[in-house]
Amino acid sequence: MPILALVRHGQSLWNHENRFTGFVDVPLTEQGRAEARQAAQSLKGLTFDVAYTSALTRAQETLAILLETIGQRIPVIRDASLNERHYGDLQGLNKADAAKRWGDDQIKLWRRSYNVPPPNGESLEMTAKRVLPFYDRAISGDLRLGKNVLVVAHGNSNRSLVMKLDKLSGEQVVELELATGVPLVYELSKDGEVLSKRTHG
Numbered sequence: 001m002p003i004l005a006l007v008r009h010g011q012s013l014w015n016h017e018n019r020f021t022g023f024v025d026v027p028l029t030e031q032g033r034a035e036a037r038q039a040a041q042s043l044k045g046l047t048f049d050v051a052y053t054s055a056l057t058r059a060q061e062t063l064a065i066l067l068e069t070i071g072q073r074i075p076v077i078r079d080a081s082l083n084e085r086h087y088g089d090l091q092g093l094n095k096a097d098a099a100k101r102w103g104d105d106q107i108k109l110w111r112r113s114y115n116v117p118p119p120n121g122e123s124l125e126m127t128a129k130r131v132l133p134f135y136d137r138a139i140s141g142d143l144r145l146g147k148n149v150l151v152v153a154h155g156n157s158n159r160s161l162v163m164k165l166d167k168l169s170g171e172q173v174v175e176l177e178l179a180t181g182v183p184l185v186y187e188l189s190k191d192g193e194v195l196s197k198r199t200h201g
């Protein structure tokens with residue numbers, strides 16, 4: 001049965017600096033690169049046929065380190081549909097400073113609610129509306145062919161995918177936090193139903 005492994009990129013410079021990142025193309029930190037190697041260790045033993053990543057460097061670099069560490073050369077498809085959610089006017093701001101300015105509840109709403117977009121940015125619902133059609137037209141086709149797929153993307157693009165796979169409601173997804181560099185490995189049936197899910201690492 002096909003395997004779908006979801007990995008959030010390793011720590012980026014702005015994760016480290018606690019800044020809203022979104023579409024801004026920041027690099028990994030040294031810790032982020034170590035997390036990518038760690039993710040690779042926890043995926044050893046699995047063989048992948050194809051990998052998908054976003055148009056952003058932090059995800060692409062995590063994927064490159066991961067594939068090099070597990071020693072697998074496979075086709076890589078890069079697509080902006082898998083980018084982090086656009087954080088609009090919050091991009092670049094320090095999260096603690098933003099919480100002082102707008103209050104913790106408003107920041108939590110912008111960061112984790114399903115359908116409240118930050119000013120000039122995307123809600124999780126809007127993010128899912130570009131991530132999930134891409135999953136349906138590209139990734140699920142590979143899975144249906146029995147291919148093992150590795151996806152290295154972002155906190156909120158991966159939350160969209162987990163929401164679909166785990167059948168989470170808009171209320172349930174509020175509590176879903178994905179750590180950087182920790183793979184989630186799904187085993188799927190040929191028709192895309194989840195047979196098992198494991199956290200590696």
Ligand SMILES: O=C(O)[C@@H](CO)OP(=O)(O)O
Pocket residue numbers: 015019020021022023084085087111155156
């Ligand atoms: O800043 C961002 O782009 C994301 C991921 O780092 O942050 P959050 O976890 O607040 O959605």
